[in-house]
Amino acid sequence: MIHDDDNATRETSTTTTTETVAASSDVQTNGEPPRRRRGFAAMDPKLVSELASRGGKAAQRAGTAHRFNSEEARVAGRKGGQATGAKRRAKAAGSN
Numbered sequence: 479m480i481h482d483d484d485n486a487t488r489e490t491s492t493t494t495t496t497e498t499v500a501a502s503s504d505v506q507t508n509g510e511p512p513r514r515r516r517g518f519a520a521m522d523p524k525l526v527s528e529l530a531s532r533g534g535k536a537a538q539r540a541g542t543a544h545r546f547n548s549e550e551a552r553v554a555g556r557k558g559g560q561a562t563g564a565k566r567r568a569k570a571a572g573s574n
Contacts, residue, residue: 518526537543546554 514520518529534543
């Protein structure tokens with residue numbers, strides 16, 4: 479048997495949860511209901527940082543982590559610069 483007190487509690491908690499989600503979600507202007515955050519986005523940033531730290535430490539212990547040496551970093555930076563430069567050159571050539 480359900481008591482009136484139980485129903486009042488359920489209604490209150492549902493309302494509170496809905497209000498909290500609505501207040502914390504981004505407002506969408508297209509008429510759709512706001513989306514709920516999921517996964518790491520829904521977690522406290524400190525907890526996410528702690529989990530990431532644990533994962534990094536575990537990878538180091540397991541020997542599966544990778545650290546760039548200065549030569550690898552130099553090559554990666556050069557590739558990024560070339561890709562950006564190519565996009566800029568293509569954009570400039572297309573506007574002429």
